[in-house]
Amino acid sequence: MRERSAGRPIRLTLADVAARAGVSRATVSLVLRDSPLVAESTRVKVRGILDELGYVYNRSAASMRAARSRTVGLLIPGLSNPFFAELAAGVDQVLDEAGLALFLADSNESVAKQERVILRMREHGADGIIICPAVGTTKELISRLNAWSFPVVQALRHVSPLGDYASADYEIGMDRATEHLIRLGHRRIAFVGGEHMHSAYRERRDGFVTCMRRHGLSPDLILRAPLTRQAGIDAVSMLLEQDEPATAAICFNDVVAFGMLLGLSDRGLEAGVDLAVIGFDDVAESSLSRPPLTTVATMPNQIGQDAARLLLRRIAHPYGPPERVILPTRLVVRDSCGALRSARVA
Amino acid sequence: MRERSAGRPIRLTLADVAARAGVSRATVSLVLRDSPLVAESTRVKVRGILDELGYVYNRSAASMRAARSRTVGLLIPGLSNPFFAELAAGVDQVLDEAGLALFLADSNESVAKQERVILRMREHGADGIIICPAVGTTKELISRLNAWSFPVVQALRHVSPLGDYASADYEIGMDRATEHLIRLGHRRIAFVGGEHMHSAYRERRDGFVTCMRRHGLSPDLILRAPLTRQAGIDAVSMLLEQDEPATAAICFNDVVAFGMLLGLSDRGLEAGVDLAVIGFDDVAESSLSRPPLTTVATMPNQIGQDAARLLLRRIAHPYGPPERVILPTRLVVRDSCGALRSARVA
DNA sequence: CTGAAAGCGCTTACAG
């Protein structure tokens, strides 16, 4: 063992273990990585010493030599949003099983911070990143990462058709939800919420617009607004005060839909009776709202798992063809969209 | 520049930059770290080449030599819980400013996974960790980390009096909330929610118990239950069906309180009129519930920031005295605890 | 103010 340098605790190295075991560093290294080249008796002896000494593998040193760090980055635009937190939980699960460590950073929808942390992750030698691009990110980012041969998978949002992508089929999800309302007899249907323009917004809105047009209806009731309960509350007034009031609303997400439920009950009205309301995401609370919320389930945890698996594959096969995993969504019908009393709006 | 090894992209090194700039590697290294030892003209020239070549600093190599990685770990027991996600967001902010990268792991309340990821973080050379210990963690964990000279700060929960700790003053928060209800005339007050035993539970419950006893009241209505809305809904029945029904309830957190609001409205009752309800945390939704929820604000984002600052200090001064930052809480009075109609319960 | 040399703790051919 070496001298303990004042203050800093010593860190055991392969050399310490090798000396104690009476073998070379190379042999200890092979034992650590379970190489079949090592004789069983040697392995047992070395393992014993490893445990006895409390040796901790130094991955920085290993990765410098091996040119991979067993580390990946996850970049999301807002940790406070439970949806992204769930995505992170899914990523964490898969990476933990695979034995990788996760660098996490929150871009907070800032392209500048996003650039900063991507650089930081490259400097730390991350083997790749999963990114949900901040609002305003251009496809040039992905091209640049590709040019650097830095494995990347886009999740939930995409800014470039290049490369891997994990998400849910927002467009079909919205289409189905709209279709459901039309079947119930609705004609004046609004699309509520979403202030930022990105692929997730575009796809949800497009699903709505496409379905409306297919049925010869006008998709003109599109309210851009922040993704907050307050925005949902405000939307109720706006929609009911139209010349031709809406009879139904599909929200960008559940949070906005909860706001609409509150806005309705403030006016002594009821969702599913006076105005049909559908949310999007199926968060934990949606079955417990009053009335229970009809919504489109998107399973962010699963998307996170898929994203992590895509990245692991991409790291293993840098030049394979791009892969996309787009999970189907599911319309969960509860009470907030119940058939209208006056459903006969020709 | 060296040969491009087949497949793997080349990574520029100090040697490449030095060669191009006509200086030594040591000089480039000094430029990178803004050392005052370098002449201005040299610095400008080298910086230019660095940019031109798109050099990316290799922190693994640097940290191997410098014995610090500018990396820290955050270990939380459940990313799906928005409260912990907010904590993580606060940690991220401070670390980003300081230029450190963050390893995140979710123990999911599993002590086994917690052990696994702590080892992983040590292997990756994290300079320290912030940990919200999983249920069942013993103080021995902290002693062990200390013995390894691995800087650690406990956050939100603590299992050991040793070392740094960042949290909110749960006990006083609960005491104040209870006091508020007693002042409104309540005598039969329940404490609802929390199935796991850990410091955060103990402190909140103790605040309740202490306050009740101080006022000569019996703190016998303590309902252990999961931290879900459903548990809150169920609690309403239990409390109202007592021989001597409760007139007020303080919940472990807002989620349980929301459940109680729902449970009341299911029975045609109203919080603040038929039963006073107080939550804990002051999550975003609490001002928007019906009725708006009286609650105790705890600010997890700030706690996260404090925890990160404590860890940075601990890394800089490993042997300084332990520090604790316990933020005060704030009782936010809204409508769910309005004075009882029949407040004259002697 | 700058450079040559040693070393951080591993892994990787290469010998034997």
Add this chain to the structure above:
DNA sequence: CTGAAAGCGCTTACAG
């Protein structure tokens, strides 16, 4: 099946 040697990309004394 095991060991000696070189090298991954930096930083750190030490000379000059």
